[in-house]
Amino acid sequence: MKWSPLRKSLLAYALVALLASLMLWQQVGGILPVLMWMGLVLGGAHLVAVLPRNEDDEPPADSSL
Numbered sequence: 001m002k003w004s005p006l007r008k009s010l011l012a013y014a015l016v017a018l019l020a021s022l023m024l025w026q027q028v029g030g031i032l033p034v035l036m037w038m039g040l041v042l043g044g045a046h047l048v049a050v051l052p053r054n055e056d057d058e059p060p061a062d063s064s065l
Contacts, residue, residue, distance in 0.1 A: 009047065016040060 003011075020036035023029040 006051075013040060013043065013047075 015038055016036055020033040023033040023036075050059070
């Protein structure tokens, strides 16, 4: 089975989120789980920014562009 890069990255995000949540719940790792969550939030924001959007973009008025 071939996995798209998006599926691979979402699986990686889910695994890191699970690990960070377990570390927070068990109160181990000091600041590491908080840093992991910060990385997830920033990585998620980056992922949303680079995903293609399905907007109906109008072609430019000048066809030479």
